[in-house]
Amino acid sequence: MRTGEQPVAGARGAQPVTGGTPGWFLPGAEERPDDSGAERTEFWRRALAGWDVAFYVLLAISAVSIVTVADTFPPDGATWAALGGLTVLLAAYVLVGRRGAQRGDLRLTRAYLVVLVLVVSLCSGVSTIGSILLFVGFSQVWFFAASLREGVVASVVLAVASCVTIAGGAFASGERPTTGDLVVLAAQMSVGLIFSLALGMWITRVAERSEERAELLERLEATQAALAASHHAAGVVAERERMAQEIHDTLAQGFTSVVMLAQTAQAQIEVGRPEQAADRLAQIEQVARDNLAEARALVAAFGPAALADATLAEALVRLGERFRAETGVQVEVVLADVGDASRDTEVVLLRAAQEALANVRKHAGARRVLLRLQREDGAVALEVLDDGQGLAPGTAEGVGLRGMRDRVAAGGGTLDVAGEPGRGTRVRLAMPLGTRTRDGDGTA
Known part of the structure; x- marks a missing residue:
């Protein structure tokens, strides 16, 4: 096409009239x-x-x-x-x-x-x-x-x-x-x-x-x-947030356990307690294996590794036992028959229990923890209570607690965190039975 010429309506490479021009080609x-x-x-x-x-x-x-x-x-x-x-x-x-x-x-x-x-x-x-x-x-x-x-x-x-x-x-x-x-x-x-x-x-x-x-x-x-690009971008952000929350609830907590157990083992070696240090090393190995399983589950887009071959009740019992072994804090697990809770609900409850116990480990200074699962009015309720230092007025929520609140809200559930200084903390959440959440089977 020569300089100064325009494409024509009707011809190959042509451009039709725009802006309401009545001609059959495009002037100007x-x-x-x-x-x-x-x-x-x-x-x-x-x-x-x-x-x-x-x-x-x-x-x-x-x-x-x-x-x-x-x-x-x-x-x-x-x-x-x-x-x-x-x-x-x-x-x-x-x-x-x-x-x-x-x-x-x-x-x-x-x-x-x-x-x-x-x-x-x-x-x-x-x-x-x-x-x-x-x-x-x-x-x-x-x-x-x-x-x-x-x-x-x-x-x-x-x-x-x-x-x-x-x-x-x-x-x-x-x-x-x-x-x-x-x-x-x-x-x-x-x-x-x-x-x-x-x-x-x-x-x-x-x-x-x-x-x-x-x-x-x-x-x-x-x-x-x-709109499609916007939805894609929103999906990318949502997936990134989901992965960040999954990593925080699983791998990050596992690594925290490894660090604390390693520090404890080092201290026991320094005071001449090799047998107890060996127990800590075994616990470190188990935590590392669990973390490896969680990492593989995340990569493969599976649900939590703890639920791969166990029921929710069994997974909570194992979680309490491991927490007691790693921290020395007494954990009482009280379980009721919750019926046919959906896989999605189980994922939310397990992640919430993991996050609550992680907060007890890092902040509470507790000696005893109660982990209670029960059914009430078409919902499954989970409570985690400790006798630690409680919550100071105006305490800001951390990343883990905000992620727990988002996860519960996405499934149509409720979350309540309460505590007073010196009187421990109570974390209680209730999830409707059979509700689909944004996590799907833990991988959405």
Whole structure:
């Protein structure tokens, strides 16, 4: 494409009219960004092909009519003049008009409009049958006009010029038309002009509506794409938060246990208690193995490793025993039959118990812990109570507790954390039975 030229509606790589322009190509496209779509390009391509067919058919009919209706053979000068005009019009359409429309070159399309008006009006005056070209002229005016105003002006000029040439031809032939004849001619041409204007405006409106629908479709597609990208980004953030919470509830707590057990073992070695240090080392190995299993479960998008081969009750018992062995804190586990709790509910309850015991280890300084699971009114309730130092007024929630609260809320449950300085802390949560949570099976 040459510099300064715009893509054309209907041609390959073309751009249809935008912004309500009534023309069939895009004038001034260099001043506006290309916002065309494949649907509009295909629409204009089909329209251009249809106009080609209409032009060639009408031109052929006009030529045959001029020859067959001629009164003399061989054709006289008027007939040859009409045929010559058709030839000029054909050449101008192929070399100037259509090429200008394909390139979006206003100079070429306007030049073709001038040729079109001159040829059609002259042919109408030279031969009465030449007036059939008015169908070609009026239709092509609306094809090549770059605006509604330009189409109206060209149509009026064509009608007036045709009236003048037809009347002039009559006077030149010696017919001396009467005033009544001229009035009839003007009336006939006015009817043709009105029909042309109505048809042109209707075609323009159809084109504008088609363009508007295409633009709306593009905007809808862009909105859908943006919405999909937003959902994807939100999903990425949610998954990142979920993984962070899973790591905090499993691996981070395990590593904390390893550090504390290692410190305890080191202290026992320093005071000459190798047997107890060996027990701590065994516990470190077990915690490391558990962490490894949790890591593999996270990578494989499985549920908690503790629930892989055990019920929730068994997992809570193991959790309490391991906590007692690692910290020396007495843990009482009270379990009731909770019925058919969903896998999702079990995951939330187990993670909450792990986080609550981790907080006891890090902050409470407790000597005894009660871990109680029970069923009440269609829900499963878990309580973790300790006799530690309690909560000071205004104590901010940490990452783990916030994650626990989010996890419980996502499953439609409730969480309550209460405590007073020197009187221990109580963590209580209740989860509806069979509720799906954002964790799914612990992997959502």
